[in-house]
Amino acid sequence: MKIQSILLTIFLLTAAFLSGCNTNSPNKKDQATNKNDDTILTVFTTIYPIEDFTKRIGGKHVEVKSVYPAGADAHTFEPTMRTMMDIADADLFIFNGAGLEPFIDKTKSSLANEKVTMVEASNGIELLSGNDDHDEADHNDNKEEEQDHHHHGKDPHIWLDPVHAIKMAENIKDALTEVMPSAEDDFEKNFIDVKQELEKLDKEFKKTVDSADHKEILVSHSSYGYWEHRYGLKQISISGLSPENEPSQKQLQTIIETAKKHNISYIIYDQNPVTKVADVVKKETETTPVTLHNLEYLTENDIKNNEDYFTIMNKNIETLKKVLAK
Incomplete structure (x- = not known):
């Protein structure tokens, strides 16, 4: 460069x-x-x-x-x-x-x-601060590891x-x-x-989370801090704000234990390539993979299917309804 x-x-x-x-x-x-x-x-x-x-x-x-x-x-x-x-x-x-x-x-x-x-x-x-996505998996006694797991800047999503x-x-x-x-x-x-x-979307997100059976979601990439802050979701994230920011072995074990504690049935991937670490969590927790689209870019299929911001966000809401049910 x-x-x-x-x-x-x-x-x-x-x-x-x-x-x-x-x-x-x-x-x-x-x-x-x-x-x-x-x-x-x-x-x-x-x-x-x-x-x-x-x-x-x-x-x-x-x-x-x-x-x-x-x-x-x-x-x-x-x-x-x-x-x-x-x-x-x-x-x-x-x-x-x-x-x-x-x-x-x-x-x-x-x-x-x-x-x-x-x-x-x-x-x-x-x-939001990069340290504000306080999923339970990060609440451990090793504060130094906790700081390493998170991005020190701001959440851009x-x-x-x-x-x-x-x-x-x-x-x-x-x-x-x-x-x-x-x-x-x-x-x-x-x-x-x-x-x-956008105001219609906001109301639908609020309605979806308010009526959910539980608030916890297991995600491969920590993209959803603003949903936590706005609607009360709790993301248990495997990688940090950047997909390359992967957890340590100890943090990975804590993530798995937290997902099991909440009886989470689904692991949420975005449209980025699946990481090996997320696959490990999927196997250990026996969760079913689903997709939330983070909208950073369109895939070839999105373009082919004439998707846009609103069609994708409405699909995200339908996915949330599924993963937040018992």
Whole structure:
């Protein structure tokens, strides 16, 4: 990635020099105010919910492209230099932030003077600490091991909480309006539609958890801290906030004992590849595997089946109803 960064910097400096030779070239502010109804905004995004919300809110005024290919892992993905060049020439680049995308900090300075405006969709959202997913498996006497098991930053999985997703959508709407004020009414109307759908999801999640026989879920990846905080679920997580953050042998044994204590029947995988550690837990607890979609990306099957944020989240609710029953 160092070589790519150097080449990208050279490219951007060259582009800046050439644009500087044109005295009629508009600056970023001029480009924003000169947008008209016939202009299509080019927007790059990271995780799928941002892509979906931007398409819904932007409507006919946007062309939205995700930097992630199908099946990409948001925690480790690195864009190609070609992709970075395309982003530099776009109108907006909307990313989650909260430490989710590792390449963002590397590119902020390089893109600072380019055409693109960078937008952090998590701006204004109170993030949970990486140490706040207090599943019972972590309540052991070895505090040092407990700290090692958890991420020391913030939990970035805000889009799974419909209430936080409303704020993300609002940030997207505001960013679109900033660069294309002529379409403000359209953006506002489309945002209200998205907001109402998210409010319906919030009510359905609350109803599902409130009426559940138990609150504990055994998950392969600690993606669901915001469901814990919002609705009262209790996730017993095998890996940490990043799937690569796996437990120690002692913590793994505690996870197995905790799952057995609560008579948990299902182990929940996300759409990421299954880890060997999660398979060990499945075998030792004799649990049945099911899937909750964390929406970081779409799979090839999701694309083929025309899935979107709301169809996937509604399927997640149906899965929760199943795993929270006796």
